[in-house]
Amino acid sequence: MEKTPHTSLSGKRNPARFWLKALLWSSPLLVLLALDNLLLPIGTFCFRSWESLAVNKNFLHLPGPFYPGKTLQRVETGDEGHGTEYAVEREVDWHTDARGYRNRRPETDSAEIVIVGDSMAVGSGLTQADTLGEMLERATGMRTYTFAPANMNTAVRALDRQFTRLPRFLVLEVIERYVPLLRSADPAFFGKMPRYRPSPPRSPVADAFFIRLDHLEKLAALRTTRSWFNRMAAAWVRFAFPQSASESFSISRLRMITDDKATNAPVPEEVIERCAQAVASYRPFLEARGIEMIFLPLPNKETIYWDYMEPAIEPTFLPRLIKRVRELGVTAIDVQAAMQAARKAAPDTILYQLDDTHWNAAGVAVTTAEFKKYFDSLPASVKNPGPDRTRRKSAD
Amino acid sequence: MVFNSFEFLFFFPVVSILYFLFPHAWRWALLLAASCLFYMAFIPKYILILVFTIVVDYFAGRWIENANGGHRKFRLGFSLAANIGVLAYFKYFNFLAENANTIMQASGWQGNLVLQNIILPIGLSFHTFQAMSYTIEVYRGTQRAERHFGIYALYVMFYPQLVAGPIERPQNLLHQFYEVHTFDYRRVTNGLKLMAWGLFKKVVIADRLAVLVDAVYKYPQGQSGFYLALATVAFAYQIYCDFSGYSDMALGAAEVMGFRLMQNFRQPYHARTISEFWRRWHISLSTWFRDYVYIPLGGNRSGALRQFVNLFVTFLISGLWHGAQWTFVAWGALHGLYLGFGMLTRPWRDRAWASLGFAPNQRFRVSVGIFVTFVLVCIGWVFFRAKTMADAAFILGHLHTGWGELLRPKLVVENLRQLGFYTHDISYIAVALLILMAVHQMQRRGSVRDWIERQSMGVRWSIYFGAMAGIVVMGVFDRQSFIYFQF
Structure with missing residues (x-):
């Protein structure tokens, strides 16, 4: 290679001018990112509490699915209605605990009822007081803890390791559309109970840093800016082609009920059997820990409002599944039947959010009442087994 | 790695800044390392295919230059066969096998070619064609065989055009790796x-x-x-x-x-x-x-x-x-x-x-x-x-x-x-x-x-x-x- 003088960035070819202009050019972006990540509260540019608090990428080792130890109050709208004329505004508050789950108590190592579930158990679109966990606690008087969104592996591992006292009931909540995705319990995982090893105390400074870093990765300000522009760009079409009343109804119906085909699709018996076996496979492992499992399959919105479907066929998946699950010895709450009865009794009461596929406070209340009925039916010895359930001291 | 990815947003400025900071004598090594990193962001092991064609064509170029008459043609043929062979296996084997099976079934012949589970290496046709243009130009006498192995490897692997071209000719690109490029604002x-x-x-x-x-x-x-x-x-x-x-x-x-x-x-x-x-x-x-x-x-x-x-x-x-x-x-x-x-x-x-x-x-x-x-x-x-x-x-x-x-x-x-x-x-x-x-x-x-x-x-x-x-x-x-x- 020919020998040549070293050419550096600080040479005579105007690199300083280049860097200055590059900085100036990128300043709008940098200012936007700085506002979002350094000055304004988290969630300013997010359209829902879920997006504000959810951990985006777990490479930062935050403990759970949401930022830990956060409280948030805001006005939000549903998933399906956001940015449209179908949006319904509501004020919600969120509280997350030290594990990064949506629980009001900052830290707990015991509960009578533990709920493991998905976004329905989290209470997407609901204020904290209307979540299943809190309603259940108020209705039964039993201390409740929600692991959601989480799977059984995560929840049971956390119970084994971090709870000094195991719960008496574990509610496995699954929204209907995810039931076929349930996997059977892995004996290698659930068979042996790991040593009690509570998490070391977390550093609030480190958590705050990681939360900000995770939030930066979301690029929330940019995404929100884009969605503002998207709405503006779409406005001319709404202006040029206003919808007639019948079309508005059609779209509103589609917003409310999202999937005609899936709900009307027949479910073969082998799928029911596979799902039921998967649910039942957890029971022996939980029983070995002294925990009663309660299966809570929640109907899809379109399952409850099936008469709006085309064609209108009453879905039978959950009743068949619940029957089979009960045959296998697992307690199951039939929310579909309860909601259908509630709908019949009060046709004007909507059980799901109008601009979202998740349930609303009325839907949660119907479910809680079913639980209450079940708990009330239990003998006193099951409900109050005595103080001997404290199984471990701080370290075995 | 693709140009419109988050990774490239960091990769490109870092490589460019280092390029101007490095002494000219080592810039080829920087670019070659960066190109390897760029390519390996897709499927790392496929870098071996590039290494194979680079080694074959580097030596083929020198052998072709030193040969005359039939030997020269034979050595070019060897290089082209190696390149086309790689292309044929990774890109066309399953296509040929499927069609051969269809023909055999239609003719009532017994036999079934087993299809391979091959993921097509990114940009294979581009860098293979670029490598082939080098040996062909050396054969034609319009390009001198490159002595510096690293520079030749960089000619095939130069990251901006590695996976989707432009398919460069050696006359246009190779000599540029010897040029001194200073930071020029414009x-x-x-x-x-x-x-x-x-x-x-x-x-x-x-x-x-x-x-x-x-x-x-x-x-x-x-x-x-x-x-x-x-x-x-x-x-x-x-x-x-x-x-x-x-x-x-x-x-x-x-x-x-x-x-x-x-x-x-x-x-x-x-x-x-x-x-x-x-x-x-x-x-x-x-x-x-x-x-x-x-x-x-x-x-x-x-x-x-x-x-x-x-x-x-x-x-x-x-x-x-x-x-x-x-x-x-x-x-x-x-x-x-x-x-x-x-x-x-x-x-x-x-x-x-x-x-x-x-x-x-x-x-x-x-x-x-x-x-x-x-x-x-x-x-x-x-x-x-x-x-x-x-x-x-x-x-x-x-x-x-x-x-x-x-x-x-x-x-x-x-x-x-x-x-x-x-x-x-x-x-x-x-x-x-x-x-x-x-x-x-x-x-x-x-x-x-x-x-x-x-x-x-x-x-x-x-x-x-x-x-x-x-x-x-x-x-x-x-x-x-x-x-x-x-x-």
Whole structure:
């Protein structure tokens, strides 16, 4: 290679001018990112509490699915209605605990009822007081803890390791559309109970840093800016082609009920059997820990409002599944039947959010009442087994 | 790693800054390491394929240079066989095996070739062709064999053009690795502007149109002819903006560091004939085929019929180069036929225009030529994009249906929404295509970058901020791959 003088960035070819202009050019972006990540509260540019608090990428080792130890109050709208004329505004508050789950108590190592579930158990679109966990606690008087969104592996591992006292009931909540995705319990995982090893105390400074870093990765300000522009760009079409009343109804119906085909699709018996076996496979492992499992399959919105479907066929998946699950010895709450009865009794009461596929406070209340009925039916010895359930001291 | 990824946002400035900070003697090593990193971001182990072809062609080049007569030809043949062998195994083995199995089954023969579980290495056809052009040029005596192994490896692996070209010739690129490139404000900013323009074409136009194209071509049987035609025209712009956007980013990234790569596109949809289209579309590939296939076959030196055959064969191979599917073969064959018939009928067409009183450059004649060429190219794109020959046949057979919807724009908007192409997509595409046309119009008069330089500071910075806002707001960032990576 020919020998040549070293050419550096600080040479005579105007690199300083280049860097200055590059900085100036990128300043709008940098200012936007700085506002979002350094000055304004988290969630300013997010359209829902879920997006504000959810951990985006777990490479930062935050403990759970949401930022830990956060409280948030805001006005939000549903998933399906956001940015449209179908949006319904509501004020919600969120509280997350030290594990990064949506629980009001900052830290707990015991509960009578533990709920493991998905976004329905989290209470997407609901204020904290209307979540299943809190309603259940108020209705039964039993201390409740929600692991959601989480799977059984995560929840049971956390119970084994971090709870000094195991719960008496574990509610496995699954929204209907995810039931076929349930996997059977892995004996290698659930068979042996790991040593009690509570998490070391977390550093609030480190958590705050990681939360900000995770939030930066979301690029929330940019995404929100884009969605503002998207709405503006779409406005001319709404202006040029206003919808007639019948079309508005059609779209509103589609917003409310999202999937005609899936709900009307027949479910073969082998799928029911596979799902039921998967649910039942957890029971022996939980029983070995002294925990009663309660299966809570929640109907899809379109399952409850099936008469709006085309064609209108009453879905039978959950009743068949619940029957089979009960045959296998697992307690199951039939929310579909309860909601259908509630709908019949009060046709004007909507059980799901109008601009979202998740349930609303009325839907949660119907479910809680079913639980209450079940708990009330239990003998006193099951409900109050005595103080001997404290199984471990701080370290075995 | 792709140019429109988050990783490249860090990779590119770091490599460029280091490039200027490194002493010249070690810059080749930096670029080679960066190119390896860039390539290994896809499937790391496939770097071994590159290593194999680089080693073979490096030594082949030197052996060819030192040999005479038959030995020289034999050594070239060895190098070409190694390159084509790699290409044949990774790209064509399953295609050949499937067709052989079909033929054997149809003939009642016993036997079944087992298909291999092969993932096509990214950009295999590009770097293989670039490597082959090196040994061929050394064989022809127009290029000296490279002594420096690292520099030769960099010639094959130079990251801006490694995975989707332009397919460079050794005469244009190799010597540039010995040149000293200093930081030059004007050149660096020019390169960045070209990258920004390429990114705009890719993320704003190509990736947004892809939503509509993918939805329609996924199940064409569910669409009327109007939407099939709309999706085909959309694909014409998608593939142009995707590929030329990539090329612009490659040229820009190279220019920032001081390298000059060949231009790959010159407004191909302004071509008045198919032959002109191929002088404007994927220029580095079409000139490769011209120099290494068409001319060696005899070119236009042996009469019209032979030229027709040469064109047809060249484009058949070009079709196969694009992919191991019959749809690509049909696309290549169709363009071969276009060119052949265009060549044979040209005197007749010229006479017909003349008899109507239209000179070659008269606006009406030019417009008709551009329109007809675009329609013919779009017919070709149907084969290029369709999943199967049956899909392509269905699309072409139903293009005439459903045009009544043009009278019901509200329904069209609603149907596009059902296809996932929302109202804001329509607005953005309309704006972006207007910008594309305006830039093309300006490019016909001269360099747009020079034009920007001549504007007042206010206008210049409005353009710079507008470009950034346009890309950030209108860009689609969840779809990262480039169409031509698969070739």
